[in-house]
Amino acid sequence: MSVLKDIETVLIDYVKEYQDINGTFIHIYDNPPTPLEFLRTSVHPNRPAIIKGAFDHWPARHGWTNEYLRSKIGKSVVTVAVTPNGYADAVTYDPLTKKEYFVMPYEQKMTFNSFLDIIEGRTPSDNANYISLQNGSLSLEYSALEEDVDPGIAWCSEALGKQPDAVNFWFGDDKSITSLHKDPYENCYAVVRGQKTFILFPPAEHYCMHESVYQNAVYEPNENTGKLEIKPLESTTPWIPVNPLCPDFNRFPRFRNAQPIKITVNEGELLYLPALWFHQVMQSGEQGVIAINYWYDMDYSNILFPTTNLFRKLLTGVIEGHRDLLNQDEKNNGELKF
Numbered sequence: 001m002s003v004l005k006d007i008e009t010v011l012i013d014y015v016k017e018y019q020d021i022n023g024t025f026i027h028i029y030d031n032p033p034t035p036l037e038f039l040r041t042s043v044h045p046n047r048p049a050i051i052k053g054a055f056d057h058w059p060a061r062h063g064w065t066n067e068y069l070r071s072k073i074g075k076s077v078v079t080v081a082v083t084p085n086g087y088a089d090a091v092t093y094d095p096l097t098k099k100e101y102f103v104m105p106y107e108q109k110m111t112f113n114s115f116l117d118i119i120e121g122r123t124p125s126d127n128a129n130y131i132s133l134q135n136g137s138l139s140l141e142y143s144a145l146e147e148d149v150d151p152g153i154a155w156c157s158e159a160l161g162k163q164p165d166a167v168n169f170w171f172g173d174d175k176s177i178t179s180l181h182k183d184p185y186e187n188c189y190a191v192v193r194g195q196k197t198f199i200l201f202p203p204a205e206h207y208c209m210h211e212s213v214y215q216n217a218v219y220e221p222n223e224n225t226g227k228l229e230i231k232p233l234e235s236t237t238p239w240i241p242v243n244p245l246c247p248d249f250n251r252f253p254r255f256r257n258a259q260p261i262k263i264t265v266n267e268g269e270l271l272y273l274p275a276l277w278f279h280q281v282m283q284s285g286e287q288g289v290i291a292i293n294y295w296y297d298m299d300y301s302n303i304l305f306p307t308t309n310l311f312r313k314l315l316t317g318v319i320e321g322h323r324d325l326l327n328q329d330e331k332n333n334g335e336l337k338f
């Protein structure tokens with residue numbers, strides 16, 4: 001017991017040391033950086049940055065009005081993440097089974113025109129509707145729009161020595177919130193329309209996140225009422241249960257040690273979100289918020305990835321008692337869920 005206490009004290013010291021050195025500083029580039037400047041200032045220290053003027057040359061920057069999008073892809077069938085509370089892929093309490101699950105959204109196929117009708121308020125909906133498919137959604141479902149953006153962020157591709165693994169198209173409104181999580185990607189996130197607010201925490205604050213393992217579930221419409229209900233599945237996912245918008249410090253006392261960095265990314269700005277940073281994302285904007293993001297595979301050869309797995313095994317595996325995590329090899333798991 002006292003060894004565990006000692007380990008917790010040492011982990012808090014580690015968090016504080018990182019915070020003392022780095023604070024909540026975010027670099028702002030007034031113009032796109034050179035690859036070398038970007039590597040030195042942002043990638044190497046693994047610190048977020050805002051880059052202005054990074055995609056002023058894209059036709060999408062001013063051209064993606066709802067009218068234009070209707071004319072280009074209005075009749076295409078797209079995948080929309082539908083949830084009753086705006087939180088897709090989030091730890092959610094189910095009053096029916098009195099249990100918390102990692103709940104994934106109901107993935108509804110509809111025409112892009114039908115989606116826009118909901119976002120514009122022409123079709124009423126009790127639910128939050130979010131185009132957030134990921135894993136290369138731009139080429140998968142929006143290929144007609146690819147010519148309006150660049151295939152990569154040139155100075156980032158040059159700095160990292162690779163092309164993006166996936167380019168994703170995001171379209172939602174202020175009802176939809178992406179819950180706190182991390183990804184094994186260097187992320188260039190371009191806000192094309194509206195505003196996105198990111199609440200960020202560095203990988204060094206893993207201790208504060210109270211990550212645990214949850215049974216998976218998915219929202220499904222009830223056959224009679226059409227209302228979305230939680231349907232439990234067999235599998236499990238490690239996830240973060242804390243909502244930084246209203247943290248429950250009684251349940252999650254370690255979160256008191258976290259130092260949130262809140263950044264609003266305005267229309268026309270690009271956020272560099274370094275690999276393995278925890279992030280929760282909110283959005284606001286008239287007639288919907290649109291973003292394109294570029295996921296570049298992270299560098300697995302430096303200390304960051306194994307360190308994150310050490311934290312997961314130590315905190316979630318040993319301290320939280322999910323000992324099955326101790327035998328997992330994250331990199332070779334095939335389906336990585338962070």
Ligand SMILES: O=C(O)CCC(=O)C(=O)O
Binds near residue numbers: 282293
């Ligand atoms: O925009 C969002 O809602 C989420 C973005 C995100 O999680 C990501 O780019 O990794």
